[in-house]
Amino acid sequence: MASSSTAKIIDRNIPMVKLENIRKSFDDLEVVKGLDLEIGSGEFFSLLGPSGCGKTTLLRMIAGFETPNSGIVSIAGEEMTNFDANERPTNMVFQSYAIFPHLNVGENVAYGLKKQRLPKDEMKSRVLDMLKLVDLDGLYDRPSYALSGGQKQRVALARALIMQPKVLLLDEPLSALDKKLREQMQHELRRLQRTLGITFILVTHDQEEALIMSDRIAVMFDGKIAQLGHPQEIYERPVTKKVASFIGVMNFISGEYLGKKDDKLHVRTSSLGEVFLKSAQTASDVQPGNVTLGLRPEMMTVLFSTNENSEYEFKAKITNVSYYGDMTYYSVEMPGPDDDISISMRNTVGRHVYSVGDVVRIGWGTESIVVL
Amino acid sequence: MKKNSRPLLIYLFIYLGFLYAPVVLLPLFAFNDSAIIAFPLSGFTTDWFSWLMEDESLFRALKNSVLIAVTASFISTIFGVLTARAMARHRFLGKQSMFGLIMAPLFLPEIIVGVSILIVLMQLGLALSLWTVIAGHVLLATPFSVSILTTAFNNLDRSLEEASLDLGENRIGTFFRVILPLVTPGLISSLLIGFTISLDEFVIAFFLTGTDPTLPVYIWSLLRFPSKLPVVMALGFILLVASLVLLSIFEFYRRRSESLASGKENSGIK
Secondary structure, eight states: OOOTTTSOOOOTTSOSEEEEEEEEEETTEEEEEEEEEEEOTTOEEEEEOOTTSSHHHHHHHHHTSSOOSEEEEEETTEEOTTOOGGGSSEEEEOTTOOOOTTSBHHHHHHGGGGGGOOOHHHHHHHHHHHHHHTTOTTOTTOBGGGOOHHHHHHHHHHHHHTTOOSEEEEESTTTTSOHHHHHHHHHHHHHHHHHHOOEEEEEESOHHHHHHHOSEEEEEETTEEEEEEOHHHHHHSOSSHHHHHHSSOOEEEEEEEEEEETTEEEEEETTTEEEEEEGGGBSSOOOSEEEEEEEOGGGSEEEOSTTOOOSEEEEEEEEEEEEOSSEEEEEEOOSSSSOOEEEEEEOOTTOOOOOTTOEEEEEEOGGGEEEO | OOGGGHHHHHHHHHHHHHHHHHHHHHHHHHTBSOSSOOSSOOOBOOHHHHHHHHOHHHHHHHHHHHHHHHHHHHHHHHHHHHHHHHHHHOOOTTHHHHHHHHHGGGTSOHHHHHHHHHHHHHHHTOOOOHHHHHHHHHHHHHHHHHHHHHHHHHHSOHHHHHHHHHTTOOHHHHIIIIIHHHHHHHHHHHHHHHHHHHHTOOHHHHHHOOSSOOHHHHHHHHTTOGGGHHHHHHHHHHHHHHHHHHHHHHHHHHHHHHHHHTTOOOTTOO
16 A cells, blocks of 8 residues: 555645635625635744735635635645635634534544544543643533633633644633733743744734744735734835734834945935945835834833933933833933934833933944834 | 502502403412302312313314424524524614514504405415414414524624625635524524414414314314313413413523524523
8 A cells, every 4th residue: 555645745845835825705895815824833923914914814715715706725735725714724713712612621522533433541541631731621621611711722722722623713812811822822832833843923013912922924004915924024124114013113214215325225304314234134125215214112212321322422302201100101302303212221220211302312223223 | 668658569469460360360279179260269179180181172273383383483483583683784774664564564464464364365275274374373473583583683793794704604604603503592592482472372273273273263163162161271371371381481591592693691601
């Protein structure tokens, strides 16, 4: 007997999930607009975007709950565009968890194994192992209505993982949990993914969650991928103003790009004067004319003493102070016509917290600027 | 008790009295030792119940009624499942007007429905039988089945079905392992309400019965003999108790259907 179909070896060169020119409309509304994407084997991948950007629809097309109007969905090197969900090597953790209310925890987790007709002992031991993996030991007989939100989440995870999927799909799995539990689950999901080596695809609207957990992120707006990259790339080198303001806080300063000078980008701003930036400081192909400069709040400093110096500095009046305990966020007036900008400072021992109206020295460097 | 709530309380008692006083008369006269239905009561007896037990044509009528009620409720529940599933999961042209037409028999006068069906049957040259009564009762019970089951199917979280498919189960398996268990309380309450509607329905049964009367039609025929009136009272009492039991079971399952299908468990189920 040829074993080629039973024991498929995953080729690292073949992407685990490959989407080619995917389009999907509901009635007259096109929600995914010709999208290409490759997700590698063993990757923790996030689809990040605001609600209505098409990220959930995309996930549902990978799962097999929706069929694209055009385009090709391939999973593990096999074309599966028109396969039903029960024929795909993917499993999903639903936003609502979708725990079967008439079954208890053990029965929920064993649901997908029933088809495999395993001996009873083996089935039970596999379910118990899985419950242990997701930290639910001892809840085998617990009825599903007696579970907390966090426990339902783990049951949903166990129920999907016991199927040994090639790809685990997570549809906003943490959005219903409170902050503490959410942070804990973020680390646990990451740990699970590393231990099991399964490809995880996470849909989320929470940029922080995506940054913490992912190997790569696709930022989606309006049915298309606006930017694809590692968390650090996305955060530090956003390609558009839209991406920049969706990921974290970004200050915008208007300027005029005058062209290259000594291999540097020459930008004139009214707030910060003339600045010269490296060509790597823009991800887009800028043309001379009006541009926007982006500066993260933590990339500027309030200079607390006269000893402290910076590459460049200016004086500014504080218009708002938000004290977070570990951090203080200052809003300060810009010298030019730009909006007030936000600066975050870590609170350290003995460090003064300024008040509204104080005039302070703000230090900054050209390295931290990105041209959009 | 607050002073200003007294008028409301009086209203409540009048209201309940108006509703239930006639019903209370049933057991009173069912056990009264006199052939005349009038006060004062003359004494306690269970004779009327013994009479009932010996009336063979009554048992035939009861058997007919139960047969019709079981069949009609079964058919209307099947129609209900099909309609409810379509309403909850599919979108098609004329969906709302279709739903309206299915629910319409709720508001049509039964006598009109009865006469119309009778005319159609005559034109077709079909003989009146238990089946013609069943057809009429299915028409009446279907709107109730549809509305109960639409609630059950609408409350069913769609992602439960998707989760089942996602875990490798096919559509038929999903129906039996997930959908059916979750709508079973709805099915039971639909069967029960169909059964009770059919069991005491008179107008349509009166028009469409052939030589085999249903129980209400038989009771009506008894009313021509004043001496049989206490027997009718006794029979009425038994039917009342049976209906109350059925309705309580119905209510239990209806509530369970709502809570189970939406994934929330309420009190009363362990």
